[in-house]
Amino acid sequence: MAGSFTEAHRAGGQPPSAARDRVEFRAVQKSYDGTNLVVRDLNLAVREGEFLTMLGPSGSGKTTTLMMLAGFERPTLGQILLDGKPVEALPPERRNIGMVFQNYALFPHMTVDENIAFPLRYRGIRGEAARERVRKARAMVHLDAMADRRPGQLSGGQQQRVALARALVFEPALVLMDEPLGALDKQLREHMQREIKQIQTELGITMVYVTHDQSEALNMSDRIAVFHDGVIQQLADPVTLYTRPANAFVAGFIGENNLIPCQNAEPGLVICPDGTRLRATGAVAGTGRSYLSIRPERLRILPALSDVTANVFDARLTEMVFQGDHVSLRVSALGQTDLALRADAADLRGLAPGDALRLSCRIEDCLIVGDAP
Numbered sequence: 214m215a216g217s218f219t220e221a222h223r224a225g226g227q228p229p230s231a232a233r234d235r236v237e238f239r240a241v242q243k244s245y246d247g248t249n250l251v252v253r254d255l256n257l258a259v260r261e262g263e264f265l266t267m268l269g270p271s272g273s274g275k276t277t278t279l280m281m282l283a284g285f286e287r288p289t290l291g292q293i294l295l296d297g298k299p300v301e302a303l304p305p306e307r308r309n310i311g312m313v314f315q316n317y318a319l320f321p322h323m324t325v326d327e328n329i330a331f332p333l334r335y336r337g338i339r340g341e342a343a344r345e346r347v348r349k350a351r352a353m354v355h356l357d358a359m360a361d362r363r364p365g366q367l368s369g370g371q372q373q374r375v376a377l378a379r380a381l382v383f384e385p386a387l388v389l390m391d392e393p394l395g396a397l398d399k400q401l402r403e404h405m406q407r408e409i410k411q412i413q414t415e416l417g418i419t420m421v422y423v424t425h426d427q428s429e430a431l432n433m434s435d436r437i438a439v440f441h442d443g444v445i446q447q448l449a450d451p452v453t454l455y456t457r458p459a460n461a462f463v464a465g466f467i468g469e470n471n472l473i474p475c476q477n478a479e480p481g482l483v484i485c486p487d488g489t490r491l492r493a494t495g496a497v498a499g500t501g502r503s504y505l506s507i508r509p510e511r512l513r514i515l516p517a518l519s520d521v522t523a524n525v526f527d528a529r530l531t532e533m534v535f536q537g538d539h540v541s542l543r544v545s546a547l548g549q550t551d552l553a554l555r556a557d558a559a560d561l562r563g564l565a566p567g568d569a570l571r572l573s574c575r576i577e578d579c580l581i582v583g584d585a586p
Contacts, residue, residue, distance in 0.1 A: 234294075263436065266421075270466070287301060321365060328364070373394065389422075394429065403432075427467050462584075483503065486547065506581075528571070
């Protein structure tokens with residue numbers, strides 16, 4: 214991070230309009246046994262000042278990618294650049310990278326201030342200069358009253374704040390976060406998501422974040438790289454990722470989705486397993502399988518005599534579950550026995566499992582996708 218905390222706040226933390234690449238992965242591969250690739254042909258650029266999340270299931274390669282960037286693992290092939298300079302041969306302490314781990318990795322015998330100051334000692338920053346940086350970093354994470362406490366006297370959220378302050382105190386070029394909120398309860402996790410994103414935005418710092426939590430990624434990120442089998446399946450902003458998934462894996466992994474195997478009758482027209490023909494957007498090249506992707510919230514229940522121009526098809530209600538702000542329904546339709554949709558409770562008066570329904574979905578909300586590569 215260039216400049217001081219004060220300068221970053223004064224500037225509003227906004228990245229330059231023509232942001233350069235802070236990090237580049239060039240044709241990076243990683244194998245632990247010399248045969249199986251955990252990361253395959255990775256090409257990825259992280260822009261200066263952006264919040265990029267690596268998202269994927271366990272074993273997808275996201276954490277290995279982060280560890281290579283941090284310097285705890287070396288790539289088998291390829292190059293990693295930080296500010297245009299190769300770093301794959303540099304040890305972690307020479308990369309000017311801040312790191313926040315899932316277990317926080319705080320020293321239990323040290324106070325909050327001593328934990329925050331720890332990275333400064335190895336950079337020759339001591340005395341009043343170090344104390345001033347610690348004070349500013351502590352204030353940034355709202356721990357002014359906790360300076361002399363030890364980790365065992367702090368809550369999980371407070372420990373997370375200490376770990377974040379320690380990662381920021383030496384003004385690194387980049388901050389990496391590996392599943393940092395996984396141990397927190399839902400309410401505290403959502404609160405910390407907002408705090409971390411606010412700090413990142415105010416400072417304009419580049420942050421690379423690893424998680425398997427889709428809602429966390431959607432809430433915090435400028436862009437998300439979705440990993441599967443060591444390959445980035447899609448790199449996009451949260452809205453694009455949710456509304457226009459690149460393939461069936463992304464469509465099924467990001468939020469709840471209905472994926473219906475289908476045949477392409479002609480451009481923009483698909484045939485579902487029960488023979489229903491639906492208009493849709495998107496196309497699949499080649500001979501791979503196609504799926505129709507329809508988000509549950511995009512399906513609508515129609516009155517019996519509705520006259521609509523969108524896709525309309527018959528369904529039978531099999532299950533209703535009250536979820537507070539909505540009701541989750543399961544229906545049998547389009548040759549599938551477990552299609553999901555969501556509706557307001559007010560729209561469901563008089564309905565019960567076994568009832569026949571008419572459903573509609575706009576053409577632009579029916580998306581044709583293919584298999585993951």
